[in-house]
Amino acid sequence: MxxxxxxxxxxxxxxxxxxxxxxxxxxxxxxxxxxxxxxxxxxxxxxLSSKSLARILFFYKIYKKILHSHGIVIEFGVRWGQTLSVLSALRGIFEPFNRHRKILGFDTFEGFKGMSAEDGERSNCREGSYSVSRNYEEYLSGIMTFQEQLNPMSHIRRFELIKGDAAVTVPQYLEKHPETIISMAVFDFDIYKPTKAALSAIKPYLAKGSILVFDELCDDIFPGETTAFKEVFALRDFKIKRFPFAARISYLEL
Ligand SMILES: C[S@@+](CC[C@H](N)C(=O)[O-])C[C@H]1O[C@@H](n2cnc3c(N)ncnc32)[C@H](O)[C@@H]1O
The missing domain is CATH 1.20.5 (Single alpha-helices involved in coiled-coils or other helix-helix interfaces)
Structure with missing residues (x-):
């Protein structure tokens, strides 16, 4: 490749x-x-540097929090797919027989799409930033398949990569899957438009206890994620929590 x-x-x-x-x-x-x-x-x-390990440890700790809640896991903004792959490995460790715990990944696999004034000017990013190699989703699909094959129940595929602009694909997916309950959603689009679209679309599919993870809340380089969050949810209704060892990632429980 x-x-x-x-x-x-x-x-x-x-x-x-x-x-x-x-x-x-x-x-x-x-x-x-x-x-x-x-x-x-x-x-x-x-x-693994301490920084890379801290990110994995974050997902280890956050995954343990969803073990007693029903529903799927979604990552919004997948890029090379490390987080998605780690989440699949964690499912293999903690709940290999939970066939309902699907793991979905939404990405253009062509980089940022939909930058707007809400994203400010500090990030140096533009349309297409954070793109990946052509047809990368096929490679990642192979990796996710290996992860499943190394765990029980590998005959049931429990991941899906959804390619395209999330402003379109997220509502489309949910319309096709009205059975969806979201146990955890990880937001890492970095930018305002797809984040707002995904947050708005998933709101009716969240339950009490569902967890939202954010990579850029309160981040001055990517302000769009915070703006999107504040427009869809009221900040004062939640405790925005973090683990002290992981610098940028925060989360909240509904
Ligand atoms: C910072 S990267 C994600 C990194 C990844 N979460 C990780 O842990 O390595 C941001 C991703 O958001 C995706 N993205 C940005 N705008 C998008 C949009 N409108 N629809 C779908 N994906 C988008 C980009 O293609 C990029 O892969």
Whole structure:
């Protein structure tokens, strides 16, 4: 699969130059790793920085919170799909026989779509930022299938990748699936329009105890996510919580 260079289009980078240098060398060591092929996947922790590990730990802790609530899990804004894949692995660990716990991922798989004035000017992003390689959704579908095949009940497919502008695809999906109850929705579109559209569309499908996770609440580089949230829900009705070890991700329970 072709590789794309995304850096020049993507958001401003907050790392110090020292950190960037270490990351560059870390990546070099990863690419030049002497590990034999049959030991690579089992040793990926070797390359996890505290920042990357914190994100995974966040999802470990948040997943444990939904174990006693019924419904599906959705990620809005999938990109390369790491979070989706981690969520699938967590389902395999905690509730491998829960056939109702579908995991859905919505993305254009072509980058940002629908930037507007509400997104401000600080992010350096534009339409198409955070795009992925062509037909990447097919590759990710393969990864998600492997995740399911390594766990029980793999004959029942329990994930779906929905490609397209979420402002269109989310209402469309829910109209087709009136049985939907959402146990957890993860918001990571970064920008206002699709976030507002998805929040508005899912509102009737949330139950008491449903969890909403946000990657950019209170973020001055991507203000659109907060604006969208405030327009669909009243801020004062919720405690916006976080885990101290994960810098940017917050969540609330209905
Ligand atoms: C920051 S990335 C998501 C990162 C991902 N959650 C992760 O954990 O690695 C934001 C994603 O939102 C998607 N996106 C932005 N606007 C969209 C829209 N209108 N409809 C669907 N997806 C959109 C982009 O294509 C991009 O993949």
């Amino acid at each position: 072709e590789k794309i260079k995304t850096e020049k289009y993507d958001s401003i980078i907050l790392s110090s130059s020292d950190e960037k240098n270490v990351n560059k060398n870390f990546l070099k060591s990863f690419k030049e790793s002497p590990l034999p092929d049959d030991e690579i996947l089992a040793n990926l922790g070797l390359f």
